[in-house]
Structures are given as C-alpha cells and as structure tokens.
Amino acid sequence: MRRRVGVLPVVAVLACLTLAFLWFSSQLDRSIADASRHYQQAVADGNSLETQQNALKSKLAGANTDAFIETQARTLYDYMRPDEIRFVITNPEALYGTDGTVQ
Numbered sequence: 001m002r003r004r005v006g007v008l009p010v011v012a013v014l015a016c017l018t019l020a021f022l023w024f025s026s027q028l029d030r031s032i033a034d035a036s037r038h039y040q041q042a043v044a045d046g047n048s049l050e051t052q053q054n055a056l057k058s059k060l061a062g063a064n065t066d067a068f069i070e071t072q073a074r075t076l077y078d079y080m081r082p083d084e085i086r087f088v089i090t091n092p093e094a095l096y097g098t099d100g101t102v103q
Contacts, residue, residue: 062068073079080086
C-alpha cells in the first residue's frame with residue numbers, strides 16, 4: 001500500500017529550508033563583509049609599515065655618511081670642532097624679551 005504525502009508537510013519543509021537558506025546566506029554575507037573590512041585594514045597597515053620601512057632604509061643609508069655622524073655628534077653629544085667657539089645664552093629674556101621678539 002502506497003502512502004501519499006500531503007501538500008502541507010511539503011510546503012512546511014520547503015518553508016523551513018528556505019528560511020534556513022536565507023539565514024545562512026545572511027550569515028555568509030556578514031562574514032564576507034567582515035573579511036573585507038579586515039582585508040582593507042591589513043592593506044592600510046601594510047602600506048603604513050612599508051612607508052615606515054622606506055623611511056628607515058633611507059635613514060640607514062645616510063647614517064654612514066660623515067655629515068650624518070657630525071650632525072648626531074653635535075646635537076646629541078654637544079661635540080664641537082677644535083676651531084669653534086660655543087656661545088651659550090644663559091638669560092634669553094635679556095636678548096629676546098619676555099614676549100619672544102628681538103629688542
């Protein structure tokens with residue numbers, strides 16, 4: 001004896017499958033959007049790091065020059081050449097005034 005399946009259970013199963021598909025699709029869209037945001041952030045971070053790397057490479061390339069070494073010695077360690085005289089202003093207000101203009 002053959003049993004027939006009613007229309008209502010088939011429609012109910014199809015409705016459940018449709019809802020499950022729509023829910024899964026929305027979750028997949030959300031995951032794709034999150035992945036896209038992460039990718040864009042990673043690209044921006046990569047560009048920033050590449051810019052920093054290029055700046056450091058150029059600084060490193062110039063670090064072995066005499067001009068760079070002299071500049072660092074003068075600014076960091078207050079070195080002078082033997083024939084130079086250093087002037088130190090101990091009271092800048094007398095020279096520049098209290099408002100910063102030359103008197």
